[in-house]
Amino acid sequence: MFSPDISIPSETTASLLETIDILADVSSDVIMDSFQTTFDVDYKDDASPVTVADRGAEEAMRRIIMHRHPEHGILGEESGLYQPRAEYRWVLDPIDGTKSFISGVPLFGSLIALCRHGQPLLGCANFPALGFRLIGDGRRTTMNGVTVRMREAPSLEAATMLVTDHTDVWKHKDGPAFDALASRVRLFRSWGDCYGHALVASGHADVMIDPILQPWDMMALLPIIRGAGGIASSYEGGDPLASNSLIAAAPSLHRQVIKALHATPVRTDKRIVSAR
Numbered sequence: 001m002f003s004p005d006i007s008i009p010s011e012t013t014a015s016l017l018e019t020i021d022i023l024a025d026v027s028s029d030v031i032m033d034s035f036q037t038t039f040d041v042d043y044k045d046d047a048s049p050v051t052v053a054d055r056g057a058e059e060a061m062r063r064i065i066m067h068r069h070p071e072h073g074i075l076g077e078e079s080g081l082y083q084p085r086a087e088y089r090w091v092l093d094p095i096d097g098t099k100s101f102i103s104g105v106p107l108f109g110s111l112i113a114l115c116r117h118g119q120p121l122l123g124c125a126n127f128p129a130l131g132f133r134l135i136g137d138g139r140r141t142t143m144n145g146v147t148v149r150m151r152e153a154p155s156l157e158a159a160t161m162l163v164t165d166h167t168d169v170w171k172h173k174d175g176p177a178f179d180a181l182a183s184r185v186r187l188f189r190s191w192g193d194c195y196g197h198a199l200v201a202s203g204h205a206d207v208m209i210d211p212i213l214q215p216w217d218m219m220a221l222l223p224i225i226r227g228a229g230g231i232a233s234s235y236e237g238g239d240p241l242a243s244n245s246l247i248a249a250a251p252s253l254h255r256q257v258i259k260a261l262h263a264t265p266v267r268t269d270k271r272i273v274s275a276r
Contacts, residue, residue: 019068020114020122024110024112024126026061026064027058027061027126027128028110028128030057031094031095031101031128032128032129034052034053035104035129036104039053040052049098049102050078051098051101053094054077054095055079055094057094058076058077058079058094059079061090061094061112062076062082065090069090071086071088072088072089073086073088074089075089075090075215075216077094077214087116088115088116089114089115089118090113090115091113091114091115091215091216091220092112093111093194093217094110095109096125096217097109097195106129106130107127107192109126109127109195110125110126111123111126111219111220112124112126113216113219113220113222118241119241121138122135122136122137122223123135123136123220123223124220124224125194127195134148134198134201134202134224136226137223138223139226141227148201148202148203148228149228150201150206152252153250153253155253156184156185156257156260157184157185157186160185160187160188160205161188162190162191162199162205162207163188163209164190164192165190165192166182169211171211171212172212172245173245173261177260177262180260181257184260185207192208192210194217194220196208197221197248200228200230201227201230202228203228206249207248208247208248209246209247209257209261210245210247212244212245213245213246217246218240218241222240222241225248230248230249230251231250231251232246232248233246233254236262237254247261
């Protein structure tokens with residue numbers, strides 16, 4: 001589903017994967033130098049936080065890409081677009097989960113994607129404070145070199161569902177329908193940002209919902225989710241690249257999740273439930 005056949009020439013795959021590991025290693029060093037220390041926090045026009053670690057990690061990765069792959073373009077959260085007409089483009093989010101990072105919470109990661117003609121081919125979610133790294137190519141996903149797969153929950157009632165911030169659902173989507181879905185699952189938690197998608201891809205959770213994202217939040221996650229056997233779609237169930245939202249789920253649950261998120265909620269004496 002939504003997996004175009006845009007492949008990487010085999011002779012370059014090893015070099016690109018080596019670049020990904022170098023980028024993850026170097027950005028980890030920059031980020032961990034600041035984690036759980038005292039530093040200034042600035043706020044962007046959209047009120048999202050940014051730190052010296054965000055900027056420093058992205059700058060370090062950009063320098064490496066320009067040296068190893070000078071013909072490639074770059075889109076980074078902190079420094080914008082470089083060589084916009086390049087066939088290959090790296091998409092970087094140096095710290096996905098900056099709010100966790102500035103709070104001393106280790107559930108943040110660095111997102112690194114390689115795209116060709118706008119389609120993500122390789123994705124890496126690196127978690128420097130936790131010591132693990134997922135890399136996916138849309139067909140296979142590994143965690144620290146070991147293949148991982150999504151688990152198949154038998155029903156929504158047996159599923160673990162995650163979100164970064166449920167108030168974002170109420171701001172941008174149908175809040176009552178989301179709450180009705182959350183009331184149906186076995187476990188609902190806000191283990192969010194890229195960490196939530198990593199839990200789903202590695203078989204520790206079943207559904208991750210992001211009602212609003214930027215391209216650098218999403219690109220690396222798509223090959224990881226699909227490589228682990230999952231479906232990655234927009235909130236409406238379509239192509240996430242044509243939207244600004246992302247839902248990751250195992251095939252057995254994805255259709256049910258989309259249906260529930262767009263059901264008409266009805267109130268009972270005990271709770272809100274979705275009309276079926």
